[in-house]
Amino acid sequence: MxxxxxxxxxxxxxxxxxxxxxxxxxxxxxxxxxxxxxxxxxxxxxxxxxxxxxxGTHGSRLATFMFRGLGVGFCAALATIAVEYALGIGKGQGDHGHGHGHDDKKDH
Structure with a gap:
């Protein structure tokens, strides 16, 4: 087996x-x-x-527990940001959808 x-x-x-x-x-x-x-x-x-x-020691086990996967997670975050930037996802969302076709200017 x-x-x-x-x-x-x-x-x-x-x-x-x-x-x-x-x-x-x-x-x-x-x-x-x-x-x-x-x-x-x-x-x-x-x-x-x-x-x-x-x-290992208690400190080394604690460090392994706390930082395991940190490098992979950081690389995944960078890849996500790069893909979003390349595809234009997230651009123009700074107003949080409050535009709705209304002008910022007051009527004359």
Whole structure:
């Protein structure tokens, strides 16, 4: 299924590569739980979220989220303006349709 014989689309890392001790935020949680006499056996399962190599930092993810597609959108806006200008669309609409054939001059 999927891949069409090109091999696995990804490799699943071995769970032992993710350790709470490698993540300062999770280590603080583990220590706080330890002070209360508690432990979280599933805490290691959250360590992958903090791997900067695979997921970047919080700031880089935020920048990607905010600016993804900005270049394409800007180019599309320029293309739209160029096409409207070339076809004459939008010219003479500065009066917002209030002309209706009436002269601006008063009757004599």
């Amino acid at each position: 999927g891949g069409h014989g090109h091999g696995e689309p990804y490799t699943v890392p071995h769970p032992s590569c993710y350790k709470v001790e490698n993540v300062p935020q999770l280590l603080k949680v583990k220590e706080a739980l330890g002070r209360q006499g508690l432990s979280d056996p599933w805490l290691r399962n959250e360590a992958w979220r903090y791997e900067k190599k695979a997921f």
